Amino acid sequence: MKTITKATLELIREHYNKSIKSVHKRIIVCAGTGCIANGSMLVYEALEKAIKATGMELFVELELDVHDDKKKVHLNGSGCQGFCAQGPLVNILPEETMYVKVKPEDALEIIERSILKDEVIERLLYVNPVTGERSRGQLDIPFYKLQNRLVLGECGHVDPENIREYIAHNGYFAAEKVFNHMTDVDVCDTLVDSGLRGRGGGGFSTGKKWHLTRVEKSDKKYVICNGDEGDPGAFMDRSLMEGNPHRVIEGIMIAARAINANEGYVYVRLEYPLAVKRMRKAIEDAMDAGILGENIFGSGKSMHISVMEGAGAFVCGEETALMASIEGKRGMPMPKPPFPAQKGLFGKPTVINNVETLAAVPLIIRNGASWFNQYGTSTSKGTKTFALTGHVANTGLIEVPFGTTLREIVYNIGGGVTDNDGKVTGDGFKAVQIGGPSGGCLTETDIDLPLDYDNLIAKGAMVGSGGLVVMNTQTCMVQIARFFMNFTQNESCGKCVPCREGTKQMLSLLDEIIEGNGTIETIELLQEVGKCVKKASLCGLGKTAPSPVLSTIEKFNDEYLQHVLKKRCATNNCKSLRNVTIDIEKCIGCTSCARKCPVGAISGEKKQPHVINSDLCTKCGVCNSVCKFNAILGF
Amino acid sequence: MKTEPNNNLRQFQQVLEIIEKNNHDKTHLITILQQVQDAYRYLPPQVLTYIATMLKMPVAEVYGVATFYAHFSLEAKGKYVIKVCDGTACHVKGSSKLLDTLYSKLKLSEKKHTTDDMMFTLEAVSCLGACGLAPVMVVNDKIYGEVNAKRCGEIVDNIINAELGEG
Ligand SMILES: Cc1cc2nc3c(=O)[nH]c(=O)nc-3n(C[C@H](O)[C@H](O)[C@H](O)COP(=O)(O)O)c2cc1C
Ligand code: FES
Numbered sequence: 106m107k108t109i110t111k112a113t114l115e116l117i118r119e120h121y122n123k124s125i126k127s128v129h130k131r132i133i134v135c136a137g138t139g140c141i142a143n144g145s146m147l148v149y150e151a152l153e154k155a156i157k158a159t160g161m162e163l164f165v166e167l168e169l170d171v172h173d174d175k176k177k178v179h180l181n182g183s184g185c186q187g188f189c190a191q192g193p194l195v196n197i198l199p200e201e202t203m204y205v206k207v208k209p210e211d212a213l214e215i216i217e218r219s220i221l222k223d224e225v226i227e228r229l230l231y232v233n234p235v236t237g238e239r240s241r242g243q244l245d246i247p248f249y250k251l252q253n254r255l256v257l258g259e260c261g262h263v264d265p266e267n268i269r270e271y272i273a274h275n276g277y278f279a280a281e282k283v284f285n286h287m288t289d290v291d292v293c294d295t296l297v298d299s300g301l302r303g304r305g306g307g308g309f310s311t312g313k314k315w316h317l318t319r320v321e322k323s324d325k326k327y328v329i330c331n332g333d334e335g336d337p338g339a340f341m342d343r344s345l346m347e348g349n350p351h352r353v354i355e356g357i358m359i360a361a362r363a364i365n366a367n368e369g370y371v372y373v374r375l376e377y378p379l380a381v382k383r384m385r386k387a388i389e390d391a392m393d394a395g396i397l398g399e400n401i402f403g404s405g406k407s408m409h410i411s412v413m414e415g416a417g418a419f420v421c422g423e424e425t426a427l428m429a430s431i432e433g434k435r436g437m438p439m440p441k442p443p444f445p446a447q448k449g450l451f452g453k454p455t456v457i458n459n460v461e462t463l464a465a466v467p468l469i470i471r472n473g474a475s476w477f478n479q480y481g482t483s484t485s486k487g488t489k490t491f492a493l494t495g496h497v498a499n500t501g502l503i504e505v506p507f508g509t510t511l512r513e514i515v516y517n518i519g520g521g522v523t524d525n526d527g528k529v530t531g532d533g534f535k536a537v538q539i540g541g542p543s544g545g546c547l548t549e550t551d552i553d554l555p556l557d558y559d560n561l562i563a564k565g566a567m568v569g570s571g572g573l574v575v576m577n578t579q580t581c582m583v584q585i586a587r588f589f590m591n592f593t594q595n596e597s598c599g600k601c602v603p604c605r606e607g608t609k610q611m612l613s614l615l616d617e618i619i620e621g622n623g624t625i626e627t628i629e630l631l632q633e634v635g636k637c638v639k640k641a642s643l644c645g646l647g648k649t650a651p652s653p654v655l656s657t658i659e660k661f662n663d664e665y666l667q668h669v670l671k672k673r674c675a676t677n678n679c680k681s682l683r684n685v686t687i688d689i690e691k692c693i694g695c696t697s698c699a700r701k702c703p704v705g706a707i708s709g710e711k712k713q714p715h716v717i718n719s720d721l722c723t724k725c726g727v728c729n730s731v732c733k734f735n736a737i738l739g740f
Numbered sequence: 741m742k743t744e745p746n747n748n749l750r751q752f753q754q755v756l757e758i759i760e761k762n763n764h765d766k767t768h769l770i771t772i773l774q775q776v777q778d779a780y781r782y783l784p785p786q787v788l789t790y791i792a793t794m795l796k797m798p799v800a801e802v803y804g805v806a807t808f809y810a811h812f813s814l815e816a817k818g819k820y821v822i823k824v825c826d827g828t829a830c831h832v833k834g835s836s837k838l839l840d841t842l843y844s845k846l847k848l849s850e851k852k853h854t855t856d857d858m859m860f861t862l863e864a865v866s867c868l869g870a871c872g873l874a875p876v877m878v879v880n881d882k883i884y885g886e887v888n889a890k891r892c893g894e895i896v897d898n899i900i901n902a903e904l905g906e907g
Binding site: 138142190340376377378415419430436492502538585 | 810865869884
C-alpha cells in the first residue's frame, strides 16, 4: 500500500509552484452551480477553442516539467466564487482581473486582448451600481473587499478536481502534522483553544465534542461529515464541497486523528450531484496519492472515507436521524442521551460535524488557535459563511467574522435591498430571515446588532446553517410564517406527537388567518400551541419549528392583527384578504368585467368607471383576467 | 400477479446485480433503492418485495424506508422531471407563480404530478442550492436560474417542440 511522506508533499508543492511560474497566464472560470446554470461551461469551451486557435499552448492540468519559454495558458474551472448574481465569472491571473457576466461570444476577445496582450476589456468589468465605477479585480469590488474569506479562501481559486493544486496551497500539511507530530489530546486542546463552535446549527464547541468522543474506549469509532444542508435558502456547504473538497477531507482526517477513528462518512444531500461527484473524486485521488488508506504519513494509522447520498429528508440533517439513514433505516431521530459521542453510528462512539466546521479545522491546525480566535466576538470565534439571498442586489456566498452587522452585510456587501422587479430601493428591508425553518426574523431595528450565536438566540433567531434571506417591504410576514410551517410540517418525520400533530395544527391556524377566518384568539392559540411544540418535541426539528411563527408574531404583531381584525393584508399577498378595486383612471367602462363577475359584485354605467362591491366580491380574479386595460388593482 | 418464473428472473436480473454489488448488505438498503430507482426510474412494488426477500428483511421495512424518503417514487415518472424550487430564497422571489403557470399549462396539480402521456412530472422541491439565482427550476439535470412565469412556459414549449420534431 502506498504512503506519502512530508518530503513528498513538499516536493509536489515546489514542482507545482514552479510550473505555475512558467505559465504565462491563468484563466479561471467559475464552475459553481450558479455559474454553470448561467452557462459558464459554454464560456469555458469557447475559451478553450479560442486559445487553440491562437496556437498557444493550453494546459488544463499543469505539467510538472515545462522548461521552454513558449507562451503557455492554463485554463481551469473552479468552485463557487460567491458572486453568483454576476456569473459567469472569469478571472485572469496574475493580473487578477475579474470579468463578470461573460458570454461565449466574449471568449475570442478575452484571449486576443487580455491573454495575448495585457489589455483590460472595460465592458466586462463589474460596474458598481451606486457609483457607476468599474472595478478591475475582486479586491476592488465592495462585495469581496468587505469580506474575510478564510474558510472559503481557496474556493474559487483552486481547481477542485486537482489534488496537487490543493497540496501546493499547503494542503494536507496540517493532516501530516496531527498524524506525526501531535497527540490526540493536543489536537482536541488546540480546537478548544481556537473557540471553534459547530457551524451546523447547534454551535457546540468542536474541541469539547472531540474530547468527549476521544475518551470513549472502543475498538471502532467513526467521523461523520454532515453535508445534508437541509435549510432551504442555504448553499454554503454545497459550495465548499464543490469548490474545495480536499479541505473537507483534511478536516475529517484531523477529526479522526483526534478521536482515534479510522472510518469516516460524508453524508451529502441528493440535490447536490456535483458535490457528490467532486467529494468522491477527491477521496479517490487522496487514496491514490497515499494520503488516505493504510499507514497514513507513515504513522501506522489508517483512515477510509465513503460518501453516502441522502434520499431527500430534511430531518436527516439531525445527527441521530442521519446516522439511522447511514445504517439504511428510516431517518428518524433518537432521544438523547446517549449522545453520538457515546453511542453513535452502528452503536459506536462517533463525532459528527458540519462541512464548514470541518473545513475550518485544517486552517486552525496550520495557523494556530490564536490566529483563528483573533476573528469574531468574545463568545463566537472565527468567521461564518452566509448564503445571502432574497431581495438583495448582490446575492451570493459571503464570509464575514462573527460580530458583523446586518448593515454591513445587506447594504455594504449586499449592495442594498431590491424591489420585486430587482431594482435597488431606498425603502430598507422588512425582515431578514436567518437560520431557516429553525430560525427567526430580524428587522431594521436590529441593523447594528453584531451577529453571533448568543445575540441571535437572544433575538429569537439563530445562526443555524447560515441562510440569510432578505425580504423587502412587499413581503407578507404571515405568509412567510406559513411557508416555514408548511415546510416543517411536511418534513416532520412523525415519530413524536407534539411535532407531528402540533405542526399540523399550527399550519391550519395560520391558514385560518390567511383566509380571513382568524380572530385574536387564533393568534393566541397559535402562540400557545407553538410553545407546547417547542417544549415537548423529541428533536431539534420540532423544538425549533415554531420559531418562525413565534418570531414573526412578536416582531410583526400589527400585521397579524390587521389580518384578523381588519381582514386586510397590506402587501396584498393573501388572496382572500385582497382589497380588489378598480382604477378609475384606467377603467373605460367596457363592462366586460361586470358581465363576467360570477357573483355580480361589479356595477357601473357603460363608458363610465365601474366599482366593486367588496361585500359581495370573492376575489376570484375573473375580472382581472378579462380586463384589457390593467384597471383591476389588488392582484 | 402471476408471472413466468423465467421471465421473473430476467426481469429482476438488474436488481440482483445491484444487490450483489452491495454485498447483500442491509445497511446499504438506501443505496440499493437509489440504484434500482436509477435503473427503473421508479420503485415498482414487486421490486420492493424482491429486494426484501433477497436481503432477508420484512417487506414492511423496505416499504417503510422507500416511503420515508422524498426521493423514492413508487409511481412511474414522466420522461422530463421538472423540479421547481420552492425553497425560501425562491419563494420570496415568486416561485409560486412558476408553479401556478406550470400546473395550469400541463394540467397538473398538487395531487397529480405526472401528465397522462408520461411526458412531464412536475414537483415542487425545497432548495436546489442555487439560491443566488432564485427562482430556480431544474429539468432532468439542467438548472435554469432567474426564471419567470413567461420563461418557464417557454422552456416547456421548447421541450414539447423538440419532442414533436423527433416523433
Ligand atoms: C432538523 C435538524 C436539521 C439539521 N440539519 C443540519 C444540516 O443540514 N447540516 C448540519 O451540518 N447540521 C444540521 N443539523 C445539526 C446536526 O444535528 C448536528 O448538530 C451538526 O451536524 C453537528 O455539527 P457541528 O457541531 O459541526 O455543527 C440539524 C439539526 C436538526 C435538529
Ligand atoms: S431556495 Fe431555491 S435554490 Fe435555494
